[in-house]
Amino acid sequence: MPKDTGIGASSKRREDVRFLTGVGNYTDDLSLHAQTHAVMVRSTVAHGRIVKIDTARAAAMPGVLAVFTGEDFAAVGGNPAGWLINSRDGTPMREPKRPVLAHGKVRHVGDAYAAIIAETYAQAKDAAQALSDDTQIEELPAIVDMKAALADASNRVHDEIPDNLCFDWGWIEDNRAAVDAAMQAAPHKVTLELTNNRLVPNAMEPRASIGEYFPGTGDYKLTTTSQNPHLTRLLIAAFVMGIPENKLQVVAPDVGGGFGSKIYHYGEEALVLAAAKRLGRPVRWTAERTESFLSDAHGRDHVTKIELGCTKEGDILAIRTETHANVGAYLSNFSTATPTFLHGTLMSGPYKVPHVYVNVKAVFTNTAPVDAYRGAGRPEATYSLERVIDMMARELGLDPFEVRRRNLLTPDQFPYQSPVGLMYDTGNYQATLDKAVELGDVAGFEARRAASAAKGKLRGMGLSTWIEACGIAPSNLVGILGSRVGLYDAATVRVNATGNISVMVGAHSHGQGHETVFAQVVAEKLGIPESSVEIVHGDTAKIPFGMGSYGSRSLAVCGSAMDRAMDKIIAKGKKIAAHMLEAAEGDISFADGKFSVAGTDKAKTFGEIAFSAYVPHNYPLETLEPGLEETAFYDPANFTYPAGAYICEVEVDPDTGRVEVASFTCADDFGNVMNPMIVEGQVHGGVGQGIGQALLENTTYDENGQLLTGSFMDYAMPRADDVPFYTVDASCATPCTHNPLGVKGCGEAGAIGSPPAVINAVIDALHRGGITHVKHIDMPVSPGRVWQAINA
Amino acid sequence: MHNFEFVKPSNIADAVQAMASEGAQALSGGQTLLPTMKQRLAQPETLVSLTAIPEMQGVCMGEGGLHIGAATTHATVAQEAASLYPGLAALAGGIGDPMVRNRGTVGGSVANNDPAACYPSAVLASGATVVTNTRKIAADDYFQGMFTTALEEGEIITSVIFPVPAKSAYVKFNQPASRFALTGVFVAQFDTGVRVAVTGASNNGVFRWAEAEAALSKDFSAAALAGLSVDASEMINDLHGTAAYRANLVKVLTGRAVTAAR
CATH class of the missing domain: 3.90.1170.50 (Aldehyde oxidase/xanthine dehydrogenase, a/b hammerhead)
Structure with a gap:
């Protein structure tokens, strides 16, 4: 029920x-x-x-x-x-x-x-x-192409930076030689060059x-x-x-x-x-x-070469990437973190890969600044990884589902120290994959493919098993990694005299639904109606402090601060109750909105306690302060690690190259879910943006640095009829182990996991249709690009 | 947007007179002109609205075929021409979105002659007649390249007369962003022969594909196109499709239009 x-x-x-x-x-x-x-x-x-x-x-x-x-x-x-x-x-x-x-x-x-x-x-x-x-x-002369920018020291975006290079980052540099050796020794090697297309946020x-x-x-x-x-x-x-x-x-x-912008x-x-x-x-x-x-700060814009070394049976032995990341003309606030610590640290995905090395060169160009956009670095990592694994399966003649099963971490391996610096606390990647296979009716694919073929369409199925690191972020860790700010959050829970509650939160809702979800969390814990809770956000004069909303952090970080503040409210309420009920504080328990003396029928409601806090007529003022308002700052102990399995089916019209997404199935692990409807909506939105990136959205500067896609006449946004009815499930939950709500975050998942599923499906459709010379098509796989690839 | 004067005459004579003033610009549905003005790319001194002139409104059968008042909206054509000229009505019903269809007009579209607009293909494939305040212009003489027509300065389209074919269909392949025609093909089968007009594809604007017309006049089936190819050298090459891709679309869509023709 x-x-x-x-x-x-x-x-x-x-x-x-x-x-x-x-x-x-x-x-x-x-x-x-x-x-x-x-x-x-x-x-x-x-x-x-x-x-x-x-x-x-x-x-x-x-x-x-x-x-x-x-x-x-x-x-x-x-x-x-x-x-x-x-x-x-x-x-x-x-x-x-x-x-x-x-x-x-x-x-x-x-x-x-x-x-x-x-x-x-x-x-x-x-x-x-x-x-x-x-x-x-x-x-x-305009500097537009990243490799040309690095090659020509005479033409500079910033006069004081001779080669237009912001940094040349290696992760983890000390592991480089070992990764090179493992790659060298691998029985099979797959190489893929791809572009992660630049996106305009378009809030x-x-x-x-x-x-x-x-x-x-x-x-x-x-x-x-x-x-x-x-x-x-x-x-x-x-x-x-x-x-x-x-x-x-x-x-x-x-x-x-906002989507980051x-x-x-x-x-x-x-x-x-x-x-x-x-x-x-x-x-x-x-x-x-x-x-x-x-x-506006744009998103993505990576050019990547990814290499994967494996056994002939499909065990991944090593992954090595070399990425050029466009930072545009100036460094936007998180532009240097996005292609590095939000990208390189995810390059082992949900897999047991012993050797991983990531190299990123960030390049200045005469284009708009590039920064975090829904997913921020993690979509880029996931896309590279999920594409190259699919390519490995194809080259080895293995089933892409089985290849992933073979390499996924198993539940007994948590907590898992990844080779790229993260400690995954919990997960069950087989469970989400099984769920996606069931909900996506993989068994019935062949019949659907035949039906598509009867209409002259090529049907394909693509899989992506993704992981991300969100709930950004533990300050002590990010401090070591170069962050100049802490990434905690804060909340004040103010119980008013009449028993209703104002909660001032550092997270900021710009469409996500915090005002609803945060109220649910407060109502649950304090045993009061949701309608008695008001969430206040977005004003530095009202809120203690906060680091805002991005990186799927609001509930995991700010929600945890809110939970901690409620712990303090309950503790204070117990003191007040002990005084009012003439009992020892240790004998007071709080449940269902009531403070009770253990073993008796003596109790005070939450409202009575609140009123007393502001009308403290007989308080022992030496030991009991009036008022009922508490603030907590919460700094997470770790990132959170949502994960999931996405299956996309597409139909390709071989005569026009048009790709239609026929179905999209998501089985996600977001940890505990506070509001299933809102989580589902977040996944819909994220997958919609991912389909937009995969099929439609492209930001094109010409050689003079003029933005050719500077309006909706030329920049294609996904519309309702570009996306299918989604099948979304979040039942395979492994709660986060280190925050009080057990939540992991769901805001970016769809945009992270979906693009490779779409592209894998397109390539699969072409191969099943006998068009086997097409190994890869860069996003967006527009009709023109697909047709050209088919006819190359 | 810069300031401008606005007049809304109620008859063609007044409209013609208003158009004679310096810096006057005809305004029909405004679906191209108003965005251009908002971006300050056009700054007419006077806008002469053509939407309040009764004889420029409506859809009816008459001498020479289906008469459509130039200021008739796409939505009205979609509805009122549905039984009279289904291929044309379907084209009108597929332009833009409901807001565009309830403002944009056939006369505005034909006067502007955007190379990716839908209507010019129907006008040309139907062998329609563009009627202005001074004369009647055959479709074959009217379209003269991208955004270029036979209209003289100040000349106002008052109606378009469409001969109704036995069978017709318009098939459009959307440019993914604007959803204008990346390529659109209108096929019209008359007792006297088949006409095929293509929009969206050519550097020269809407054009007739003569080889396809000849082949389809002999055998009105998609198979009749099998041996034909489209010369890509005159096709548009842009972000959304290469010239070769558009040339391919012309052939594919022509075949589909033939199959869909009713």
Whole structure:
């Protein structure tokens, strides 16, 4: 019998009522007295030296209040990278300054080098055009291709970085020789070169920021589309503008999707604050869709060579990869962690592989910055691995399901120390594979293939058994690995006098459903109705601290902080109950929302305790403090390790090359599930994005660094009819062993596990159809690419 | 978007007069023009709306075939032409999405002559007549390359007259992002012969595939195309498909249209 409330119930998403009825509160919805409008002036060339910006004409245009250029921010700090990576030779990564506005040079199409503030948006647009016309930029050759960038030391994205190399990272460098030897000795070797295509995040709500300054107090307020307002505050305060943290409030109200792109601090946020102070008026900026395409941090963009050494029976002996990772023109905040510690550490997957070595060269180019996007490094690792394993099976004439069974870790091997630095705490990979085989009706495939063939279609089946590391992340570990921040989270549980509860959480919901799920967790533990719990997020003035939402961390890390804070509430409640019931504190137990004296019928309800805490008429004040509010910070002991098995079936039209996803089956292990409906929705969304990457989405810069796919006319997003009805299961759960809720995280799984399943299915379809010369097709496998591969 | 004047005449004479003013631009459904203006890529001084002129609205049978007022929306054509010219109605019902179909018009599409638009293939394959405020233009004379037509400055399309074939079908292969036609083929079988018009594929805009017409006029079956090939040298080569791929699509889709023709 499914529960209808608390943990495990499919409670309906309370936030959807306001989202779906048009009464949400997004940044751009906010209208302030005396507000002004900012428009950014962006480079139309990929690479150029700014010769002269003549602001006179623009500044004199109707309604224009201020013109900012890079010069105005030359003295303030840059937007830093959050993670220091050292190269194989021990030298630190090259870390060029990322200014608020480009200064001296522009480095990608869309790089903002000036901003206009005007009374109206239209006036600011007019002046921005004028300023663009009055700016002289000496165009330099664009650096677009990563290998060419490394080869030509004369053409530099950043003048001080001669070979455009950010770092050359080896993981684990000390193991390199042993891996090379194992690869050399392997009876069979498979080599695959592939591209993990660059993606534009395309959150439904574009980025937007409003700056305010209050001269009476010297306080600043930034309302912005952020996944982590505290980190944004920290970056602006400590690095970019030097505003004291206690003088800067950052509010991220309703945010319409992020997928990673809104983790980072962007120059526009600093710009609106600086402009608000100069003008003494609020300054607002909202990106147009074109600006989102040009200036949001993009995702993926790896070019990888992966080699796999194995026995003739399909036992994997060694894996070695060499990846070029595009970081774009500047280092976005997590851009150096994504291709390294979120990628290389996953390169042994759910398999027992004795030898693994990963090499990543991060390269500057004249393209938009690249950073974490749903999955962040783990989709890249999973794609490389699951493709090369499929290729191994094909080359050896083995069944891809059996090859995986042969290599998967078994339940008795946990905890498992991987050869790439992670300690998997728990899992049962055979169980999820068995479940996927059952739900995906693998036994019935041949009949479905024959039916497709009768329609002239080639049907194929692809498998991906994936693992990820999320619940980011233990601060002590990431500190050793180069993180410049801690990755704990925090929550305050405030029990109000009338017994209802406000929970202030550092996690930020931008569509995930925290307001519903977190309330379920609180209601379950405190024995009160979900409706009595309100989740407060996205405001640095209300919340103790937090590191925001990304890396499928919200419930695993912030939820754990919330759980710890509730432990403190219960402990305090016991003290109060002991006083009220004239019993020893040790005799009080708490269950079902009641504090009881063991062995008696004496009890106080949660509400009575709460009321007493705020009306403490006869409290022994020496030993019992009034009030019932507790805060906890939680720093995880380890990553969490969700895993699963995905089976995709496709139909390929051999005449047009069109691929249709016929079915998609997911068997996941997310640990304990708090709200099955929301988990299912997260998997749907993630797989949808993965299918988008596999079949449709492609970010293309031409040789001049112009973004050819700069609108939805050319950048193909997955639509409802591009994806099938999914079969989703999360019943094969092995709870996380090190957090109090036993949860692992589900937000990124679909985007991580699905792309290789799709591509494996396409290759399988072609081979079953007799088209055996096609070994690999790069994503997105568009109709044109498939047709060309068939007819090559 | 820059500021502009807006007029909405209620008859063709007033519309013609309004179009004579400096910087005037005809506006029908606005599905191309308005996004272009929003991006500041066009800045007409006056928009002359053509959607309030009664004689430019509606679908009816008349002399020479099916008369469709130029300002008739795709949605209306999809519905009202369904029994009169099913192939055309199906084409109209497959353009864009419901919002586009309820704003966009046949006249707007034909006047703009986007190389990836659906309608030009139907106009050309049907041997339709484009009727303007001054004259009647045969489809074969009307389309003159990408975004180029026989229309004179200020000339307004008032209706299009489609001869109704015995059998017809339009098969479109979507460009994955825009869902315009990466290639679309309209096949129309008349008593006098078969006409095949292709959109989306050629650097020269919509065109007739003469070899296929000859073969299909003898034998109206997909098999009749077996020995034919399409010259890729004039095909569009872009992100979404090479010239060779488009040439292949022309042949594949023509065959499918023949099979689907009703």
